[in-house]
Amino acid sequence: MLRSRVFALAPWLIAALCTSSCRSHSDSAPTEGPASAAAAGSAAPGANDPGGKEQYFPLQSYRVGPYAAGGSGFFGGFIDYMQLVNTRDGGVNGIKLTWSECETEYVVERGVECYERLKGGLNGAPAAAMNPLSVGIAYALIDRATTDKIPLITINHGRTDSTDGRVFPYVFPLSLNPYSEISAIVNYVGQREGGLDHLKGKKIAVLYHGSPYGKETQPIVELLAKKYGFASTHIEVPHPGTEQESQWLQIKKLAPDYIILRGWGIMNPVALKTAAKIGYPVDHIIGNIWSNSEEDVIPAGAAATGYIAITTHPSGRDFPVLQDVDKYVVSQGKGNMEDAKRVGTGYYNLGINNGILNVEAVRVAQGKFGAKPLTGEQVRWGFEHIHIDDARLKELGAVGLLQPISLSCADHEGGGAVRFERWDGKKFNVISDWIKADRALLRPIIEESSTKYAAEKRITIRDCDGEAKL
Amino acid sequence: MSFFLEVLIGGLLAGVMYSMVAIGFVLIYKASGVFNFAQGAMVLFAALTFVSITERGVPFALALVITLAAMFALAIAVERAVLRPLVNAPPLSLFLATLGLAYVLEGLAQTVWGTQVHGLDLGISDAPIGAGAVSVSRFDLFAAATAASLVGGLGALFRWTRAGVALRAVADDPLAAIAVGIDLRRLWAIVWGAAGVVALVAGLLWGARVGVQFSLSLVVLKALPVLIIGGFSSIAGAIAGGLVVGASEKLAEVYVGPLVNGGIETWFPYVLALGFLLVKPAGLFGERSIERV
Structure with a gap:
């Protein structure tokens, strides 16, 4: 207990030690290292000017501690993809993506604290979804995210039975349970x-x-x-x-x-x-x-x-989307990875895939609710209507990098290959x-x-057929 | 029987690896009575510094010298910035200072060298050498020989050098040692430097086995039961404790683990250490403290 408490102070101590030399988080400054993560621990703003035309992604990242290599790769890829969408496409139908990071150190209690700190959005931009990349944090957030109506994305991990969206309406073990x-x-x-x-x-x-x-x-x-x-x-x-x-x-x-x-x-x-x-x-x-x-x-x-x-996310840089990331983001000095050699590695490409699916959910939801910043509930609808076939994969430049995937109210995994x-x-x-x-x-x-879980938690099972008719 | 022997020998050799970390604790405890919580972070710092330097094209030997210099510089910095202001402070204050130091070192190492995972090849094969039905790893034998050399070297340091004799004097009675003119601050820097050398050796061996990454700092988790069993103030005790922990946890995991769904070797050494605390509180080789009340 003592160790975990003192550990929790470490980023602040590091930040204090390197106040003058560490780069703070911004759209153009690499933030892979622990020092910058410490700076980002105060939920520094993301890429864009605040306003009413932004969609916010809160990032419960971990760039220090035993799992920093995985966290820095995944969140680096995720951020670089959002940066690509902003730079190349001008956002999603004109709605720019914005984000901020909160350091969890892969510790559950800090993950929950970060969730509470970030869930309210950033400068008026509403939170689209939570992506903690941690089984422990995800388990701790299931009830909170459901109550707050914010999608909880657990790509390739999490509870297997959360695949059943009838019982877990806001949890998405995307791609592979x-x-x-x-x-x-x-x-x-x-x-x-x-x-x-x-x-x-x-x-x-x-x-x-x-x-x-x-x-x-x-x-x-x-x-x-x-x-x-x-x-x-x-x-x-x-x-x-x-x-x-x-x-x-x-x-x-x-x-x-x-x-x-x-x-x-x-x-x-x-x-x-x-x-x-x-x-x-x-x-x-x-x-x-x-x-x-x-x-x-x-x-x-x-x-x-x-x-x-x-x-589910082969390593390599030969995919067109990775080449675009290189062209519009990395080579422009806007990449998130401090070590550019890590672009295209496994964790990074998982971050890219996660970015594609999150952004696709926003895009799909905008098709129903309009090109504007969306609430978590609306983005949830977007996730449940993601349909990425071979043609769409080609448009996204992700053939071979991402599997064809279709989600629904009842199926929150969608892939399984x-x-x-x-x-x-x-x-x-x-x-x-x-x-x-x-x-x-x-x-x-x-x-x-999932039915057993619903009975234990007294959850009313969603009527997916009925919802589809609405 | 051969399987039992293989488990036993594997456990003993694993125990040697635990001892490598435990020796660093003993050195500092002997000189200052402080349980140095930062020893694991020192292992990480040393290994990460060494491997990061070699990855920049610096030859092995030169990288070793540079890392040793860095560890001694660290020792001097710790003495100046952490220990000196806390002279005469209660042991608990010093312990908490080392706890804080651990996090500073872990953060500093990652800030300077990054969070990436590194491989470390010392050029020693981990392939098994067969001896009948029992096979032993070459690397484990090398680690055992290194530990023996380290113990011999430290024993010589304590027995035949002025600094060593002074360290023994400080360990026996700090106030009397200061009264006869021994420079406690200089000794603390020396002993922290020696602990840094031990951390480097342990870091290289553990780094070659598991890779150089943050989790290296977690190898200290096994050092605590080793110290309780062997005794906090004895280098020989650290070796004996390591052997006891290594052999017993492996035998327990293999023969008892399946009966309770496995995964018992994390806590088994602590249960064993608890037993030692009840029966032999000073450990196998530790000095019993006798206080006049």
């Missing part, structure tokens, strides 16, 4: 083995982070094991995961055919290094959506070469097309869980 992730991985392993029927008798171990996030997928793994006849084992790695000798010795004894790595942060490179140490083949370790960044493999060195992970990529020692190379989860299989389990 944890169950879809496991289903897609099992489908891929089945492909590698020559068909799902070949999984019978195989052994699959899940090495998971000792947290609610890590444990989230145990029911679906068991269900799929029963369905396809493979044996499943769950092995926990206690947080933070700097020591995994005993877990990997258990794996050595168990000798599974595949390992699903549900890691986070430092746990991932340590897993890869320890696997090499006991002689487990790296190409039989399949990393999940939070085990797929450059930050996860570079520290593992040669032990990571050949490692395969899923992605992943691509697989292999680390060659220097970069990730995509090795598969989009592989879909078995969403028809997953939906009843999701509804069972």
Whole structure:
């Protein structure tokens, strides 16, 4: 407790130490580093002049602490995309995007504090959506965001049952929920083995982070094991995961055919290094959506070469939208990343995808409510009517970077497909097309869980058909 | 049986890695009676400085020298800015000062060198060496040899140098040591510098194992039970404590963990340390404090 409290003071101390030298947050100053994050901790204004023609995105970012590498990449990509929309397009139908950051340090209580500080908007510009990129913070905000009618975006993470928008009207596990992730991985392993029927008798171990996030997928793994006849084992790695000798010795004894790595942060490179140490083949370790960044493999060195992970946001700069970001933002000195080499890395591209989906929601909502700053409730409608097909992906310059995605009142995930990529020692190379989860299989389990949640919380389940007729 | 041996040996070698961090705590505790909460941040600071310098094309040896110089400069700065104003302050004040120092160092390291994750290759393979059914990592053996060298070097420092003898005098009776003319401030700078060297060695070994990133500062979490079990004032105790913690937590995780859904090695060393506090409060090698009341 004492440590967390003192830690909370750290950004202010750092800010005090570098008052004269640190750059403050603005549309043109890189803000990747912790010092600038400290400056941004006071909710400094975003890019544009205040007025009545702006849409505000509150950013509960984290640029210091153990997960700073992920936070700075994700929020850097998100901000650069909004900057692109402002610079290249003049905003969304003339409505400029604005934002401010509040440093959470990935700590739940600070995340909640930031939410309360930012939810009211900025200089009259209303908040469109919250994007905390943290399972813990997202869990803590579900009730608040629902009460305040502000969409809570948990791209690629969060509660699986929040996919059911009838029970979680303001929560959006966009693109990929944890169950879809496991289903897609099992489908891929089945492909590698020559068909799902070949999984019978195989052994699959899940090495998971000792947290609610890590444990989230145990029911679906068991269900799929029963369905396809493979044996499943769950092995926990206690947080933070700097020591995994005993877990990997258990794996050595168990000798599974595949390992699903549900890691986070430092746990991932340590897993890869320890696997090499006991002689487990790296190409039989399949990393999940939070085990797929450059930050996860570079520290593992040669032990990571050949490692395969899923992605919804392949690394690289060849996508037209990334080239536009470079042309209109980065090369103009307006990029958010202090280290421009990180543009196009995994976390950055996830931020770009998140930006595309958030902005698309605003654009769709404007189609119904008019080209003006919108309330969270109106933007929620926009999210629920996102329909990005191949043609729209081409317009967005995101073919291959983002999957086709359609959301609805009942379906707040919308995607459920992943691509697989292999680390060659220097970069990730995509090795598969989009592989879909078995969403028809997953939906009843999701509804069972969400219905139970609704009963516990006394939530009236939305009538999506009825709403559609309005 | 071979699996048991493999777990046991793996645990002992992991324990050596914990000891590397714990030794830094012992050095400062011996000289000033302060539990230095900033030792983990010093590990991060040293490793991040070293790897950032090498990534700019500076040769390994020169980077090592520059980082050592940085750690000694840090030691002098800590003595001047933090310790000197707190001379004669209660131990709790000094402890809280090191707690604050930890956050300053973590922030400073990231402000100067950035938040990016770095790989560190010391050129030592982590591949297993087979010995029958039991295999051991070359890197772990190297770490064990490094720890032995470090303990030997520090032992020689304490036994055969003037500064070492003075440090032992300060540890035994600070007031008497000052009364006979020992310069406490200079000694504090020396011992913090030595702790900085230990932090660098620990940072390089841990950095090569897990990557150089913020989480390096979290390796201190395992140092506390090591110190309680080994004793706060004994370098040999830090080694023994590390071995006990490493071996017991691995055996517990492998043989007891599956019975309780696993993930017990985070808290198991603390339970063990609690047992030691009840039975042998000064630890295996610690000095029992006797106070006249």
